[in-house]
Amino acid sequence: MDRFLWTRGNGIDTLALGRLRAHFPKPAAPMGEAWFMGAERRMFSDLLGNLDEIAVRELQECFAEIASGTRSFGPMEEWKTWYHYLLAALLPRSHEACFSYLLESLMTGFMAIYPNGVSREPYEGFxxxxxxxxxxxxxxxxxxxxTDIAIGNILRQSNDNPNRVWLWWDASGDFSASMFFCLKYLPESLVEPWLRSVFDIPSPHWRAQVVVWLVGAHGILNDTMRWPSEFSLEARPYIGWEWSHCLEARLTVVDDSGAPPVAALVPEAARTATLDVVRSYFSEDRFLEWVTCIATVPYLEAELAEIPSTFATLYVR
Structure with missing residues (x-):
């Protein structure tokens, strides 16, 4: 692959999805839970049926078992087999949500199974x-x-709460997980052009999330923090996502792929490239343009409050 960009409307590649589905058929035996104390283990037998009839919350529970189980007990072929099938089958439903987006669970499961990168592909081109x-x-x-996001389909879902706030001061889980996913698995040569494509999207909501995520991710990018398990729920901005606390260094040493353990979620080359791109992209004039754009949506400006100023201190030269 010599090109990877984020372009609005250019989402899931149908040919790639077809290859995933061709290589990962439905397993014959049901998937079991990770945590059980007695003689009888809960089995997710419903997964053997029509996945379209299973609610997103139940699907999220399955991915939680895969991620937490792999972290605590090490990799199991059963969970790997089911994860790959569910990934291929459920990608079109990735934007469905129950408190969090299904996409977040798909991302966490992949990172738990491939903590040291994809060194041993299930098939060539995987x-x-x-x-x-x-x-x-x-x-x-x-x-x-x-040019703007379809509000409610990605990023913050709604402001249906007593205080009528969207929580734009935190990174939405789908955005944060996707950013870390690409930084972790993209070939080094593709990181810079991909990041520039992220920054070139003019949506005020999108730009607000980029600013928030870069402030929250500063610890990861400057190597004072290495794994999502270190994210604090009290952080402002908070950049965790569904079950991201399962992603920790332990995964790298129990991984049975044969790959050497990595030191951090994001490779050093990707961290360095990100900092270089951010600092070269955000001149004072460019940053002012972004702040002005964000301010066209009053609730974005109000909820971000001091975060753009923090961003300027960290990144704008």
Whole structure:
């Protein structure tokens, strides 16, 4: 793969999705839970039926078992087999949500199974197919309404709460997981052009999330923090996502792929490239343009409050 960009409307690649589905058929035996105390283990037998009839919350529970189980007990062929099938089958439903987006669970499961990178592909071209599908979900046509996001389909879902706030001061889980996913698995040569494509999207909501995520991710990017398990729920901005606390260094040493353990979620080359691109992209004039754009949506400006100033201190030269 010599090109990977985020372009609005250019989401899941249908040919890559077809290859994933061809290589990962439905397993014959049901998937079991990770945590059980007695003689009888819960089995997710419903997964053997029609996945379209299973609610997103139940599907999220399955991915939670895969991620938490792999972290605590090490990799199991059963969970790997089921994860790959569910990934291929459920990618078109990635933007469905119950408190969090299904996309977040898909991302966490992949990172738990491939903590040291995709060194042993289930089939030739697998990593590229995953990047062209899971890695591009945020660009699906349903996520965009012209130049702006389709509100409620990606990023913050609603302000249906007593205080009528959207929580734009935190990174939405689908965005944060997708950013880390691409930084972790993209070939080094593709990181810079991909990041520039992320920054070139003019949506005020999107730009607000980029600013928030870069402030929250500063610890990862400057190597003072290495794994999502270190994210604090009290952080402002918070950049965790569904079950991201399962992603920790332990996964790298129990991984049975034969790959050497990595030191951090994001490779050093990707971290360095990100900092270089951010600092070269955000001149004072460019940053002012972004702040002005964000301010066209009053609730964005109000909820971000001091975060753009923090961004300027960290990145604008």
């Amino acid at each position: 990593r590229e197919d995953v990047l062209l599908t899971l890695g591009r979900c945020m660009m699906d046509g349903m996520c965009w309404n012209g």
